[in-house]
Amino acid sequence: MARSPQKRSTAPSGNAITADLVAVLVAVTDGTPKIMTIAGGSALPSGPFEFSHRSLQTALRAWVEAQTGHPLGYVEQLYTFADRGRSGDAGTPHSVSISYLGLTREDQVGAGFEAHWSGWYGYFPWEDHRAGVPPFLAKVITPKLKAWAKSAPPPALQRERWQRCAINFGLDDRAWNEELVLQRYELLYESGLIPETGREHGRDTAIVPGKPMTADHRRILATGIARLRAKIKYRPVVFELMPAEFTLLQLQRSVEALAGRLVHKQNFRRLIEQQELVEETGAMAADTVGRPAKLFRFRHAVLAERAVAGTKLPLTRT
Amino acid sequence: MARSPQKRSTAPSGNAITADLVAVLVAVTDGTPKIMTIAGGSALPSGPFEFSHRSLQTALRAWVEAQTGHPLGYVEQLYTFADRGRSGDAGTPHSVSISYLGLTREDQVGAGFEAHWSGWYGYFPWEDHRAGVPPFLAKVITPKLKAWAKSAPPPALQRERWQRCAINFGLDDRAWNEELVLQRYELLYESGLIPETGREHGRDTAIVPGKPMTADHRRILATGIARLRAKIKYRPVVFELMPAEFTLLQLQRSVEALAGRLVHKQNFRRLIEQQELVEETGAMAADTVGRPAKLFRFRHAVLAERAVAGTKLPLTRT
DNA sequence: CCATTTATACTCTCCTTGAGCATAAGATGG
């Protein structure tokens, strides 16, 4: 029922719950996107939200910094979802999980912690199209998806299912859309091709390659990857993942690592330069193969200069 | 500390909290974007999350439908934030507020409820640029912002503040960016120009026009408007706000109402038609001034046909 | 009939973007 917040009841009542933070912490090292994991790579780092902090964001930062010993560059909230009695029985308290995306550089993880970095394509092998379409996509996934679509009784549903598969996986001459990470994951999950740990049927009946994760952590990771893949296109967040100085090729490789696909080198450079995102340091890259490249640094000023936000309406030039 | 979710402690421990849902429900009627409000327009509808629902989303839908008696078209999570002791004293339970954006059509609100629809520009008069830049922006807001920028002691901070003002409000020959709703609100708040209800100093010392709201509800509304303004550009969500049949001008007026600025009529039509978003119903609009317009309806098939997601990387055509 | 209002069809031009060509500058092996 609608009511004014001032009339909020002060009794905790029956719906007292707990709040957890779950973090998708991303780093890119040598062209490999990595995420911080715990429990041998089977879970994302998570912990209870402490109300001693001013906000959820500061709580996450403090908690991550305590874990890894170095500050988080960019932080963004991903999604909040409710878990009803994850442990199964009704007596356990409900909880709300608030997930975050954080960008850093791979660094020493504080000794004594079980956390470490894992390549994210280990969890989503079908998402890496840098070396072309992964072979098992056509060999394994596509036939299984086709079978799943056909298994629906009504022909209308069959077509609908296949159209969904085709859009999400770039089949039937459609283009691959690297941003549909979550949709693809959900499609594979729904069609029973990737049993997650703790799921009923699944006792390592992995039909499709890809490391599973606890509970819905792999879904959260998919959400994070999708968000990041979309974000790098209109916000200069890649630089949060780069060292202080880098070559344009290194920058390009990082973008390609995140996007899971290759970009046109000359056009990439044109894009970066015309947006004045970087400036030369004056130095050249050492110990490289081929012609030495100039070193660049990110122009932090652009963050203040511009408010990058996309537009696609037929607006009027002012 | 990092730990596996399986090891979750089952005791509620000291950090038991409550979860609330807050909704930004949007409708557009006669070129006016409206939001559902309660308490005489001073608050957004909100209520406790009931764990009897499968998910947060279904909880929101059920709750809204109980309120208004008609289903929600499009629902999207906005943001989750923590309130520490909103009521002030430390003894009150903490809570987490999960906010949602929902799109509907203005309809009869169930009798007996205090909810009703309020125009959203009543809360953000500076956001409506359809009839040109609002006069008080140049007359009142700009000078006050300039004064605020100058009030910073270090010259560097002065420049930084002014640059932020200029970017967000389109000053110094910059273009107005309609998506920066939240940034503008926060800037005005930070500079003390819009005291919110319940704030220390503020006893109706409204410096800038605009109706205030309880707690941080106006900030949530700003988040919702910003999200919607961004979304209409790459997802066909406007149609959730339209009647079943409409003319292209009506559609355009709705977009303009949301964006707070005018679009080029011919180009708008070209955009809509080349994307095949609509189809003719065969009928013509009745009782209109001027030449009668064709009536159109939304092609729901496009939702299945396409996965609309923006791209801006120098990728390779396939 | 005329002014007014809205609908609808084209055209034009600039800019963006995907793509390719050509050249430069280093290393390495003969």
Added chain:
DNA sequence: CCATCTTATGCTCAAGGAGAGTATAAATGG
């Protein structure tokens, strides 16, 4: 030193998209 390989970097081209503007059509109310 030269051929070759590899990466860096500069430049051009063509198609498509997006911002404007022009022109015409179809209704209404004097």
